[in-house]
């Protein structure tokens with residue numbers, strides 16, 4: 001088994017393989033990265049390619065591409081990228097007789113090797129070593145699907161974290177501490193998560209009738225959040241961008257509809 005890339009994640013993957021009893025060879029561009037205990041450092045890439053399976057975990061596909069070779073027998077790609085990049089790599093693998101699994105890691109390095117670490121994988125259902133890293137979840141035949149799920153879920157994370165930081169900054173202008181605010185946000189997020197199945201169904205059926213909260217009232221709320229942010233001296237780019245997005249749905253005639261109708265603009 002070989003691992004290319006000894007960054008934070010690649011090192012965690014190599015350690016997990018060693019713990020599972022695999023014979024592990026590692027390769028990294030720079031010499032300064034430590035060789036995980038129990039693993040062997042490859043002298044060059046060709047030596048790393050002698051393994052039955054090569055796991056890659058590099059910064060991007062762009063830096064990974066020139067390293068790949070048809071001397072690889074089976075490639076388990078855990079470098080993050082776009083669906084298109086995953087599909088192109090799958091095609092390259094097919095053309096060069098390399099067995100290919102495309103995966104994305106929905107966990108941080110510290111979780112690798114524990115049951116909570118989900119690894120979405122696509123294309124080939126044979127997933128080789130993924131069990132050693134956590135919980136493999138097969139998402140479908142199209143090699144781009146794992147990357148698609150990855151980016152969708154990361155988008156939820158980035159938007160949520162930015163919303164939280166906006167709240168910390170805004171309430172912080174009046175001395176509210178993160179310790180006071182955070183439990184409220186955590187409760188709020190749990191309640192919001194419960195609303196998602198219904199919202200998902202609304203987007204599917206394109207039926208946005210609501211007795212709960214109309215888009216009009218939410219556009220007003222976002223205008224207030226953007227204005228309050230400015231008046232309290234914090235950045236208003238995020239609430240303003242959300243206001244503008246929601247307002248476009250309102251202008252399309254969804255003012256009395258639910259928030260789910262914003263999908264009509266996003267789609």
Ligand SMILES: NC(=O)c1ccc[n+]([C@@H]2O[C@H](COP(=O)([O-])OP(=O)(O)OC[C@H]3O[C@@H](n4cnc5c(N)ncnc54)[C@H](OP(=O)(O)O)[C@@H]3O)[C@@H](O)[C@H]2O)c1
Pocket residue numbers: 004005006007008009010028029030033057058059060063078079080081105106107108109
């Ligand atoms: N860290 C996380 O929480 C996390 C979570 C999920 C997915 N991932 C994914 O895992 C992958 C690796 O992330 P990471 O956190 O391990 O990043 P990292 O610590 O920054 O490591 C990056 C790795 O890429 C290598 N690299 C960068 N440019 C290169 C080049 N031009 N040629 C050859 N090697 C090059 C680095 O080698 P050098 O040591 O020589 O610079 C290093 O091994 C990324 O695709 C990331 O999206 C990470």
